[in-house]
Amino acid sequence: MRKALALVLCGAMAVSMVGCGSSNSGKKTSDETSKKSVKLSVTTTYAGEDTNAQNYKDAVAAWESKTGNKVDDSSATSDETFKSRITTDFETGSEPDVLFFFNGVDSNQFVEQGKVVSVDEIRKEYPDYASNMKDDMLGASPVDGKNYSIPVNGFWEGMFVNKEVLKKAGVDVPTKDTTWDEFLQMCEKIKKAGYTPIAASLLEIPHYWFEYSIYNFDSPTTHNTVPAKVDDAAGKAWVSGLEDIKTLYEKGYFPANTLTAKDDETFQLFTNDKAAFLCDGSWKVGGIESAVKDPENYTVTYVPGKGDRKSTDIIGGISMGYYITKKAWDDPEKRAAAVDFVEYMTSDEMVSKFAGTGVTALKNGTTPADNMTALSKDAVTFSAGVTAISPAVQDNLSEAVRKPIFGEMSSIVQGKTAAKDAVQAVIDKLSE
Incomplete structure (x- = not known):
């Protein structure tokens, strides 16, 4: 993996600090900054009868094991009640750190209020963020034309x-x-x-x-x-x-x-x-x-x-994706963990598991499963x-x-x- 290799090289060159510093102009990767165990609040629609409900639970468990971080999950089935709940959470300052939610009009208010962080802003500190995705398929916000969410499957x-x-x-x-x-x-x-x-x-x-x-x-x-x-x-x-x-x-x-x-x-x-x-x-x-x-x-x-x-x-289409909220971005302990979580959940391997028969924004496309049913x-x-x-x-x-x-x-x-x-x-x- 790109990040794992980067860490090995950095360890080998720790004395001179040559190589790692020049590989991304001194900018951070999520693995390099997500050291302290933190708890992220995450909300998605992977619940109930959703095809990927179990895949999501397995992925969260694997990420927790890999990083030592914890996820406080409040996922629920997608319906009008869910959308209303998310809106209320943002209005009362109870929004999650990471949100898997709709693009378009349902998220306009979050963008207008500056409560979610754009991909461009995240890339200033983490230049490889969502680098495996086609930017023109990320679902730009109609508010300002910028990308805010990273999709999994269409x-x-x-x-x-x-x-x-x-x-x-x-x-x-x-x-x-x-x-x-x-x-x-x-x-x-x-x-x-x-x-x-x-x-x-x-x-x-x-x-x-x-x-x-x-x-x-x-x-x-x-x-x-x-x-x-x-x-x-x-x-x-x-x-x-x-x-x-x-x-x-x-x-x-x-x-x-x-x-x-x-x-x-x-x-x-x-x-x-x-x-x-x-x-x-x-x-x-x-x-x-x-x-x-x-x-x-x-x-x-x-x-x-x-x-x-x-x-x-x-x-x-691809109507949903992972958002990192301003609340998490402004928290020095949670910022790197939030980036790492989204990168993990939107990696080629993970998206292939979630996408199944759907469409994705992956540059390399998905890897079909061998055990598909009729x-x-x-x-x-x-x-x-x-x-x-x-x-x-x-x-x-x-x-x-x-x-x-x-x-x-x-x-x-x-x-x-x-x-x-x-x-x-x-x-x-x-x-x-």
Whole structure:
């Protein structure tokens, strides 16, 4: 390893101090300054059913053993409650030393308030920080265009399939050529066979179907556009997409309790062979593999498209990364440990373990695992067939701005609130 070699050379030349001093112009590496045992507070989304929950626990234990430092972990499942908790922590001065969190609008306030440290500032003292990453994929902040977080793995969103349910319903697995109308016909056949076509909680996680439903009315080049008016191109796409979700609800293609059920309840419908389709992210591969006896009974395919969107045009990107907070950076005992922790968690070896079938910012790419399940192999094939990737447009909106749609999906699908009015409410909040 680069750092280990540097330390050996420095030890050998301790008398003259020649060589090590010139290798990085006297600037520090995290190993050279992280000597005293410290406790870092760390918060990530590697918890619950997240694919990498166990990988994260193992990595933390290995880092603690390697450095003698300790991690005070407060990781939790990623949802709107988690985002609110992190916001509150920063507002009250209780933010962690290291945070694995979203890029974009959700982290804008941390950047604006100067509570997280930029990669450029860190590199002034630790020039090799994140040197294994492609800088243009780090997820620059829209506030000032600077990079603040170091990513591990990117994501894609697709449609997982319970092949056993489809077999019993006499339906083939959708392909990249399956149209939206054909998908609706499949759902109707599945429903008549006594199964739930789509496992989804419109109460807790309506965003997957929101993204793809509006994607079907725009394109990869326009999807990440927030409406300025309810009747502009983006506004019309949002209204039409919400109306399609309403149609799915009215036809009975979601679980009967979709408006009150939690995500884990609808997930169980899918893994217990009671539901056919589950729209979710690449991180769900591991969650499915650990929840079922036979992962080969599951696969992943593209959400059927229509209009200008090909089914292989997907939602994806690298939306999260490790931040070092100003609180830790200004602490002389924690600064080096925080840098070392992030470097360890974002090394080529560690990212390869975490990335699985996802995308990364590594210059050298990932090293695929030899023991992939059939589902994971299908996920790799899924990724290889992608024709275009668009970021999730919801990431451009704060929780409060999203609320008229995400928090009121029940009213929208039941016809109590017109889709057009919900979109207008979001636009109004943007102008406040």
